[in-house]
Each structure stands twice: as C-alpha cells, then as structure tokens.
Amino acid sequence: MNTKKSSAPKRALTFLSNSAVPLMFIIIIAICIPISGFSPTFLLNEVMTRLSRNAFLILSLLIPIMAGMGLNFGMTLGAMAAEIALIFVTDWQIWGIPGIVLAMILSIPLSVILGILCGKILNAAQGREMITSYIISFFMNGVYQLIVLYMMGSLIPILHGNIELPRGYGVRSSVDLTNIRKTLDNLLAINIAGVRIPVATLLIIALMCLIIVWFRRTKLGQDMRAVGQDMEVARDAGINVERTRLISIVISTVLAGIGMVIYLQNMGDMATYSSHSQIGMFCIAALLVGGASVDRASIGNVFLGVILFHTLFILAPSAGAKITGNEVVGEYFRVFVSYGVITVALVMYETRKRRAKARAAQQLRQEQEVEK
Amino acid sequence: MSEYVKESERSISARMRQALKSFGLPRLIIALFLLLMFVLTPFAGSNLVSQITNVINRFSWNAVLVLAMVPMVHSGCGLNFGLPVGIIAGLLGATCAIEWGFTGPVTFWMAILIATPFALLFGAAYGWLLNKIKGGEMMIATYVGFSVVSFFCMMWLVLPFKKGDIAWGFEGTGLRTTFPLDKYYEGVLSNFLRVQIGRLVIPTGALLFFALLAILIWAFLHTKTGTAMTAVGSNPNFARASGINVDRIRLLSVVMSTWLAAVGILVYEQGFGFVQLYNAPFNMALPAVSAILIGGASANKASITNVIIGTILFQGIVTMTPTVMNGLINLDISEVLRMVVSNGMILYALTRKTEVSR
Numbered sequence: 247m248n249t250k251k252s253s254a255p256k257r258a259l260t261f262l263s264n265s266a267v268p269l270m271f272i273i274i275i276a277i278c279i280p281i282s283g284f285s286p287t288f289l290l291n292e293v294m295t296r297l298s299r300n301a302f303l304i305l306s307l308l309i310p311i312m313a314g315m316g317l318n319f320g321m322t323l324g325a326m327a328a329e330i331a332l333i334f335v336t337d338w339q340i341w342g343i344p345g346i347v348l349a350m351i352l353s354i355p356l357s358v359i360l361g362i363l364c365g366k367i368l369n370a371a372q373g374r375e376m377i378t379s380y381i382i383s384f385f386m387n388g389v390y391q392l393i394v395l396y397m398m399g400s401l402i403p404i405l406h407g408n409i410e411l412p413r414g415y416g417v418r419s420s421v422d423l424t425n426i427r428k429t430l431d432n433l434l435a436i437n438i439a440g441v442r443i444p445v446a447t448l449l450i451i452a453l454m455c456l457i458i459v460w461f462r463r464t465k466l467g468q469d470m471r472a473v474g475q476d477m478e479v480a481r482d483a484g485i486n487v488e489r490t491r492l493i494s495i496v497i498s499t500v501l502a503g504i505g506m507v508i509y510l511q512n513m514g515d516m517a518t519y520s521s522h523s524q525i526g527m528f529c530i531a532a533l534l535v536g537g538a539s540v541d542r543a544s545i546g547n548v549f550l551g552v553i554l555f556h557t558l559f560i561l562a563p564s565a566g567a568k569i570t571g572n573e574v575v576g577e578y579f580r581v582f583v584s585y586g587v588i589t590v591a592l593v594m595y596e597t598r599k600r601r602a603k604a605r606a607a608q609q610l611r612q613e614q615e616v617e618k
Numbered sequence: 619m620s621e622y623v624k625e626s627e628r629s630i631s632a633r634m635r636q637a638l639k640s641f642g643l644p645r646l647i648i649a650l651f652l653l654l655m656f657v658l659t660p661f662a663g664s665n666l667v668s669q670i671t672n673v674i675n676r677f678s679w680n681a682v683l684v685l686a687m688v689p690m691v692h693s694g695c696g697l698n699f700g701l702p703v704g705i706i707a708g709l710l711g712a713t714c715a716i717e718w719g720f721t722g723p724v725t726f727w728m729a730i731l732i733a734t735p736f737a738l739l740f741g742a743a744y745g746w747l748l749n750k751i752k753g754g755e756m757m758i759a760t761y762v763g764f765s766v767v768s769f770f771c772m773m774w775l776v777l778p779f780k781k782g783d784i785a786w787g788f789e790g791t792g793l794r795t796t797f798p799l800d801k802y803y804e805g806v807l808s809n810f811l812r813v814q815i816g817r818l819v820i821p822t823g824a825l826l827f828f829a830l831l832a833i834l835i836w837a838f839l840h841t842k843t844g845t846a847m848t849a850v851g852s853n854p855n856f857a858r859a860s861g862i863n864v865d866r867i868r869l870l871s872v873v874m875s876t877w878l879a880a881v882g883i884l885v886y887e888q889g890f891g892f893v894q895l896y897n898a899p900f901n902m903a904l905p906a907v908s909a910i911l912i913g914g915a916s917a918n919k920a921s922i923t924n925v926i927i928g929t930i931l932f933q934g935i936v937t938m939t940p941t942v943m944n945g946l947i948n949l950d951i952s953e954v955l956r957m958v959v960s961n962g963m964i965l966y967a968l969t970r971k972t973e974v975s976r
Contacts, residue, residue: 370969377699377756378968381961384904388957396951572791575772582768589761596751596758 267587268537271554278561281568287440289560296556297549298431298447299512304529304548305454306501311543312462313494314474317530317588320364320379320495324502325522326390327356331503332510333394333417333518337405341425343433346511349426353503360386361499365492372477376540376592383526394518417518427514447508454501455545470494474541531555531584540595558583641914644966648912648931648959655938662945667817669938676933678808678824679889680909683882683902684929685828686875687910688835691920692844693871694851695748697910697967700759701903702767703744704879707737709770712884712893713793716802717781726803726888733880740766741876745869756917760903767899774895784893796894803884804891824889831878832922838874847871851918908932908960911967935959 262269279289303321310318331352335345364382371378398404399415409421431444461467472480473490481487506525510516533543536551559580566576659666683701690698711733712725720728744762748755775792779785784797798804810823838844849857850867858864883902887893910920913928939952 385961
C-alpha cells in the first residue's frame with residue numbers, strides 16, 4: 247500500500263467539499279445583509295447575544311461525536327434536567343447568581359441519571375445511535391410532561407402557587423425567570439462601540455473550551471477517540487467500549503444541562519413544555535453550519551457555526567419580507583434551512599462512509615488477487 | 619408417570635414463554651391495557667358501543683397511512699420516517715383538485731389522480747437518495763421528511779392558489795392552515811354503504827377501500843417482483859447474487875410507500891373532514907411508525923396483519939384513554955401516555971438485536 251501525498255488541486259477540492267456548507271451560508275448572508283437593512287451595530291449586538299446564549303449548549307455535542315456516536319439528539323435530556331432544576335430554584339425563590347449556580351448544580355445529578363439511561367439504550371442500538379437518540383428525546387419529553395404537568399404540586403412539593411396551574415397541580419406553561427434574567431450576562435459586562443459583551447458568560451464558555459481541549463489529551467479522551475475510530479480495534483486494545491460510550495453521553499448530557507441554564511438565564515423566560523423541544527435541532531444545525539460533520543467536529547466549528555447560523559436567523563424574516571412581501575416566508579425559510587443543513591450533512595456522512603467501505607472492499611479484493 | 623406430566627407441563631410453560639417472547643412484552647402490555655380500557659368504559663360513564671364506533675372510525679382514517687410502511691420495511695429500507703414526503707404529495711393533490719374547481723365526492727378521486735404523479739416523482743427522488751445512503755435510511759428519512767415539509771410551508775404561502783375556500787381571502791396569497799371539506803370529499807368513503815345499528819356506526823366504504831389496498835399489496839408481495847422485494851429486505855447480498863437488481867427493487871418500494879402515504883392522507887382527510895397544511899405533516903410519521911411496531915412488525919419485517927392489529931391497538935389507546943381516564947379520575951393524561959407509549963414502542967424496536975448488516 248503506498249500513501250501518496252495528495253496533490254494541491256485535490257487538497258483544494260477536499261477543502262471545498264468540507265467547507266461547502268459554511269461557504270454557502272456566507273454567500274446567503276452576504277446577499278441578505280444589504281436586503282434586510284439592519285445596522286452593523288444591531289447585527290453585532292444580536293450575534294453576540296446569541297453566541298453567548300448558545301455556544302455552551304453546542305459545545306456539549308462535541309464529545310459524543312469524538313466517541314463515534316454521531317450527533318447527540320439526546321442532548322434534549324440535559325435541557326429537561328436544567329428546566330426541572332430551574333423550576334425548583336424559581337419556586338424556592340433563590341435569585342441572581344446564586345440561583346443560576348444552584349440550578350446548574352441541581353441539574354447535574356438529573357443529567358447524570360438521564361445520561362446513563364440514554365447511554366445504555368444507545369449501547370443496545372449500536373449502529374443506529376442517531377435515530378435512537380432522536381426518539382429518546384421524544385420519549386423523555388413524555389416522561390418530562392408526566393412529571394412537570396401532573397406530579398409537581400401533587401407528589402413533588404411546590405412551595406409557591408404562582409408557578410402552579412390554577413387547578414392546583416402542574417407547572418404553568420411559562421415560568422418567569424425575571425429575577426435571574428441576564429444576571430450572568432450582566433456580570434462584568436462591557437460595552438465596546440455600542441456592542442455589549444457579556445464577559446462572564448464568555449469566560450465560562452472559554453473555560454469549557456479549554457477543558458475540552460484538555461479532555462482530549464486525557465486517557466479517557468484518547469479512549470473515546472479510539473472507540474470513535476474503530477470499536478472492534480478499541481475493544482481488542484482492552485478499552486471498555488460500552489463504558490466509554492456511556493461516559494461520553496453522560497458528559498454530553500451534563501454539559502447540555504449547564505448550557506441550558508445559561509441559555510434560559512439569557513432568555514429570562516422559560517416555556518415549560520416547549521423550550522427544550524427544538525433546542526437539539528437548532529444546536530445540531532448550527533454545529534453543522536460551522537462545517538462539522540457527523541464524525542468530525544471541532545471547537546472552531548462551534549463558533550463559526552453559531553455566528554453564521556444565527557446571523558441568518560436574524561436576517562431571514564426581514565429579508566424574506568423584502569423579497570416575497572411576507573415575513574412568515576422568512577421564518578419558514580430559516581426552519582427549512584435548519585432541517586436542510588442537517589439532511590445534507592447526514593447524506594454526506596453516509597455517502598462518505600459507503601465510499602470508504604467500497605474502497606476497503608476493493609483493496610481487499612486486489613490484495614487477494616495479488617496473493618493468487 | 620409423574621415425570622412425564624412434569625415434562626409436558628414444562629413444555630407447555632416453555633411454549634407459552636416462547637409465544638410471549640415472539641409476541642413481545644410491550645405489545646402484550648399495550649393489548650392488556652386496551653382491554654382494561656374497554657372493561658372500564660361503562661364505569662367511566664361512557665357508552666361502550668360508541669367507543670367501539672370511535673375506534674373503528676379512527677382505524678378507517680389511519681390504516682392506509684400505516685399500510686404505507688409495509689413496502690419499505692419489506693425491501694429493507696427500514697421504517698418509513700419519511701412518510702411526510704408522500705403526505706405532501708397527497709396534500710398537493712387535494713389542494714390542486716379543489717383549486718381547479720372540482721366539487722363534491724369526485725374531488726377525492728381527482729385528488730388521488732393529481733397526487734399520483736407528484737408521489738411518483740417525490741418517491742423516485744426519495745428512493746434514489748435512500749439508495750445512495752444504504753444503512754442510514756431511518757435518520758435521513760426523518761430529516762428528508764422534515765425538509766420537505768418545511769419547504770412546502772413556504773410553498774403553501776407562495777404558490778398561486780386563488781380559490782377563496784382554501785386561500786387566505788384578505789391578502790390573496792397563501793393557503794389557509796386548515797380548511798373544511800364539507801363541500802368536497804368529507805366522508806366520501808366513510809358514508810359509502812354506511813351501516814348504522816343504534817350507536818354502532820361502521821364506515822363500510824372506508825374499510826373496503828383499505829381492504830382493497832391491503833389485498834393489492836398482499837397480492838403484490840406474492841408476485842415475482844414482490845418476492846424479490848422480500849428477498850432484498852432479508853438478505854441483499856443473496857438477492858444480488860441471485861440476479862435481482864437491488865437498487866431498482868428498493869426504489870420501487872419507496873415509490874409504493876410514498877404513493878400509499880399520499881392516498882393515506884386523503885383517506886385520513888375524508889374521515890377527519892379537514893385538510894391541515896403547514897406544520898401538520900411533521901407529526902404524522904411517528905404515530906404511523908409506532909402503530910405498525912405495536913402490531914408486531916420490526917425494523918425489517920412487516921405484514922398486513924401487523925398493520926391491522928397495530929392500527930387497532932394504537933388508535934384504540936388514543937381514542938379510549940382520554941374518555942376513560944377523564945371519566946374515572948378526572949385526569950387527562952392521555953396525551954402524555956400516547957407520547958410515552960408510541961415512542962417507547964419505537965425505542966423498543968430500535969434496540970432489538972436484529973441483523974440488518976449490509
């Protein structure tokens with residue numbers, strides 16, 4: 247077997263095919279910015295808000311990708327854990343930064359339990375992790391509703407009536423988080439040329455990035471990469487594959503929980519039964535827009551993705567209104583783009599996998615012929 | 619002698635265990651639960667006969683959509699999470715038939731006629747894509763479905779539909795999110811040869827229509843091409859070795875599933891009485907998928923019997939639980955229950971150790 251160094255045009259082609267999605271987004275955005283008529287300051291402010299709001303959540307997707315488990319649609323489970331934690335914190339009326347910290351701490355045990363459950367199921371469904379994690383998120387949504395809508399206030403004590411439904415049990419469809427709204431974002435916040443920068447939030451995100459970089463170099467991180475490369479080889483090398491995969495899902499769920507607290511403190515208002523439902527889809531779409539694929543994602547993809555995806559999100563309604571005369575078209579357009587991006591990424595991943603398989607088979611055939 | 623009795627007893631219990639295993643524990647729980655619901659109905663203060671009527675009606679609306687799973691499962695394309703692709707074709711048929719001025723029952727047949735080329739076209743494209751990505755069908759099918767639905771969310775607004783019944787009057791652009799079919803094809807099948815005995819109403823026409831399609835599919839699966847389809851699903855390598863064009867058979871199965879989904883949504887609408895556009899098709903795939911799984915299908919095996927049993931069980935739970943629960947404990951947890959049961963069933967099927975190696 248001879249491994250030739252790939253030629254320059256070939257490398258350029260690989261680069262193009264790897265970054266086709268981000269490039270397409272840059273072009274769409276470049277067209278939409280003048281049409282929408284937004285001022286640069288407004289845009290920068292919005293993008294900064296959304297970056298600090300979403301980046302941590304998207305970071306939670308990186309580790310399962312490293313372990314070869316694909317896009318973790320089950321990150322929604324972490325989001326549900328965070329919402330339950332926030333309901334309690336709001337009920338106990340612990341406001342401000344202590345409330346946020348407590349919510350993060352409370353969400354961790356819940357996320358760990360849910361993560362273990364999710365990891366176990368995914369281990370039983372090897373080879374179809376993504377569709378299974380996607381269905382798990384729907385399944386757990388039912389369980390979440392059972393707990394929050396029927397058990398809270400009847401079995402689980404709720405102290406204050408104002409978050410309860412009038413019928414005496416169950417949580418209202420919207421929980422007011424005014425008292426912890428943006429407290430983390432406003433901590434150490436500075437203004438640069440009219441753009442508000444939430445320094446504390448960004449610091450937490452930066453810290454998380456450093457932790458991920460460090461984690462990749464630990465024994466566990468190396469194991470995960472080995473499992474992601476080839477499960478059989480990893481098993482032969484003495485790695486406990488099932489356990490490693492389980493841990494990657496648990497870490498992802500915990501990070502998603504913490505990320506959801508950051509997300510909701512920025513929103514300042516929690517839609518109890520729907521905040522988590524779309525979050526996985528938007529985070530995954532953003533990561534893919536940043537040039538990630540199902541088996542390869544970096545921290546750079548997270549930031550590029552969140553900026554490009556959310557810039558389009560801000561621009562789409564008004565650009566849509568200017569082009570078609572109907573603002574709703576723009577809103578549908580951005581949903582279409584999210585789904586479309588995920589579809590394209592999945593198709594690209596599967597075709598690449600098949601091609602690699604075919605190539606390996608062909609090589610084997612050639613080798614056998616040589617032996618003959 | 620006593621030993622012999624013991625032996626036979628053991629074999630009976632073993633056989634029962636075997637039967638239980640093949641039936642599946644979740645399926646048994648669901649069947650028993652539905653039975654419990656029927657038993658509890660009188661105590662909940664509602665009429666058993668009208669409940670049965672409800673279940674039969676719901677069965678007649680949904681059965682064809684569930685039937686649309688069968689061809690794709692047979693050819694090894696997995697569960698058709700991309701059902702919305704076909705549904706969109708059906709909706710195009712319905713809206714175009716009404717837009718072009720048809721009224722009354724004939725609209726239904728025109729809608730099927732108009733939906734057919736769309737379904738063939740979409741199905742061919744969808745099947746072509748699924749042939750490119752063998753092994754990852756279910757996830758991609760889900761997102762292809764979503765992409766198509768969200769694309770058509772824009773199209774419903776932009777396409778030049780003008781007719782006042784279905785388009786927004788004041789702006790003159792875009793279709794309504796929901797519109798009634800009373801002037802068109804509401805009950806066109808259900809009311810055909812309808813039998814009414816007291817409270818028991820049987821929508822004979824709709825049941826016959828389903829039976830016709832089911833028999834056609836059953837007959838097809840026993841033709842040469844149909845057998846080839848089953849062969850492709852159970853062992854693609856063997857099928858290829860025996861000279862079957864695997865890709866062509868898979869494409870055919872996807873086109874069939876898509877067309878059945880298009881017809882299925884029209885049958886659903888004639889029973890329901892309304893057309894729902896925009897986001898409605900998003901939520902139609904999962905109930906159909908879990909229905910056929912409850913009926914005993916797996917990710918690579920499905921029969922007409924699975925469709926019938928599954929639809930009855932699933933629709934039974936959906937229609938019975940709210941009334942019974944409400945009547946008994948004044949607590950409507952049916953929606954939550956439906957979510958847990960249907961998605962739990964899909965999870966159960968996905969985690970079974972089935973050999974789907976390619």
